[in-house]
Amino acid sequence: MSVVTTTREAGSGLTPSPLVVRSWKAPIAFAVFTVLGAVLFIALARGGDTTYRLSNDDDAIVLPSIVLPADATGIVTVVLMAAIAVYAFLRVRNAQKVPLWLTTIFAVLFLVGFLTWAAAGSTVPLVGLLAGALTVSTPLIFGSLGGVISERVGVVNIAIEGQLLAGAFTAALVATATGSAWAGLIAAMVAGAAVSAVLAAFAIKYLVDQVIVGVVLNVLVIGLTSSLYSTVMTGDPDTFNNPERFERVAIPLLSDIPVIGPIIFNQSIIVYAMFALVPLVWFGLFKTRWGLRLRAVGEHPKAADTVGIKVARTRFWNVLLAGVIVGGGGAFFTLVAIGSFTKEMTNGAGFIALAAVIFGQWNPIKATLAALLFGFATNLQSTLSIVGSPVPSEFMLMLPYLVTIFAVAGLVGFSRPPAASGKPYVKS
Numbered sequence: 001m002s003v004v005t006t007t008r009e010a011g012s013g014l015t016p017s018p019l020v021v022r023s024w025k026a027p028i029a030f031a032v033f034t035v036l037g038a039v040l041f042i043a044l045a046r047g048g049d050t051t052y053r054l055s056n057d058d059d060a061i062v063l064p065s066i067v068l069p070a071d072a073t074g075i076v077t078v079v080l081m082a083a084i085a086v087y088a089f090l091r092v093r094n095a096q097k098v099p100l101w102l103t104t105i106f107a108v109l110f111l112v113g114f115l116t117w118a119a120a121g122s123t124v125p126l127v128g129l130l131a132g133a134l135t136v137s138t139p140l141i142f143g144s145l146g147g148v149i150s151e152r153v154g155v156v157n158i159a160i161e162g163q164l165l166a167g168a169f170t171a172a173l174v175a176t177a178t179g180s181a182w183a184g185l186i187a188a189m190v191a192g193a194a195v196s197a198v199l200a201a202f203a204i205k206y207l208v209d210q211v212i213v214g215v216v217l218n219v220l221v222i223g224l225t226s227s228l229y230s231t232v233m234t235g236d237p238d239t240f241n242n243p244e245r246f247e248r249v250a251i252p253l254l255s256d257i258p259v260i261g262p263i264i265f266n267q268s269i270i271v272y273a274m275f276a277l278v279p280l281v282w283f284g285l286f287k288t289r290w291g292l293r294l295r296a297v298g299e300h301p302k303a304a305d306t307v308g309i310k311v312a313r314t315r316f317w318n319v320l321l322a323g324v325i326v327g328g329g330g331a332f333f334t335l336v337a338i339g340s341f342t343k344e345m346t347n348g349a350g351f352i353a354l355a356a357v358i359f360g361q362w363n364p365i366k367a368t369l370a371a372l373l374f375g376f377a378t379n380l381q382s383t384l385s386i387v388g389s390p391v392p393s394e395f396m397l398m399l400p401y402l403v404t405i406f407a408v409a410g411l412v413g414f415s416r417p418p419a420a421s422g423k424p425y426v427k428s
Contacts, residue, residue, distance in 0.1 A: 030085035041074025048121035077113030137375025142329020143353025146322035158214025161350025162221035167330020175243030192327015
């Protein structure tokens, strides 16, 4: 990144020139991935065609499969990516930002080229790939929404992992005991709120370092759930770990739409709730009085205090709300995806969700897109292993974590957190 600044002396009568900031991160990233694409898709080209299956034989509307020649597709995608990289360099040189739509097009081109190269000679079940990505992304999205709310109000929520795990465990236990998936979902939300209450109490009232509290809570929840799983659930799983599950609910007509119908309109109630929650949280944060107060506390708590906003109370209740959302996402593991609780079943999803918050620049919509990206990268390794890709499965398992490292390091783009995030407020 280079920064160019032009100033004038005070009293000269001249208007100061604006500060021009040029960020070369996007063009450099485009160039690197273009070179990588040239090596894989052209230098290491694989012969054969890749077939993308868009529907199953028993679907209401059956679409023909798309067949792409691996060699030609690789050349075309590399040429287009190179053109986008050059265009991005020209925009930055002229002090213009690289728009999000251009980054999206570049990412789609690279993905098409990579999938066509990796699955050459095989068939890619596109609907299954995307549906699996959504399944993996669902708890990440709940976690990222809770993280956005918590950090926007000024509290770093490292305990997302613990909230997800507590929600998954409690949902399995209560849904089994009551025979009701709804009871399990409500219990999961309460469990997530309970973990958040501890975080809020220590971070807001006792001014303990928020990162330390979050890490301790994660370790505590992991140890507690693992102990109870080993001593209680494994001894009598039918009594303690055989919960009722939410079945998929297909929306008539909409679920028959090719490609997107089976993915979006044939889901469980938790996924439908997620679809509604994402725009609701965005609208609440940026279009309501509640969101204005929340963001004011997270940006400048002293100024918020001077206009009568109760900083501690606002932080406490919104951290609890974040816990409710994340706990509900934890219930997805046991009430939808897997059907029972297993030790440490969240497998680091909370930390990936936290990275999605940073990657998404503390915006609910962008954080959701980041969570979908991480979920897609995670699910991609399963699909490629089935079609016999030459890419080692170990590398594909590393991919979401590599993306996480880039996001946290700020290499994906500039991210400015809320100014007061992680900083305790003491009323003077």
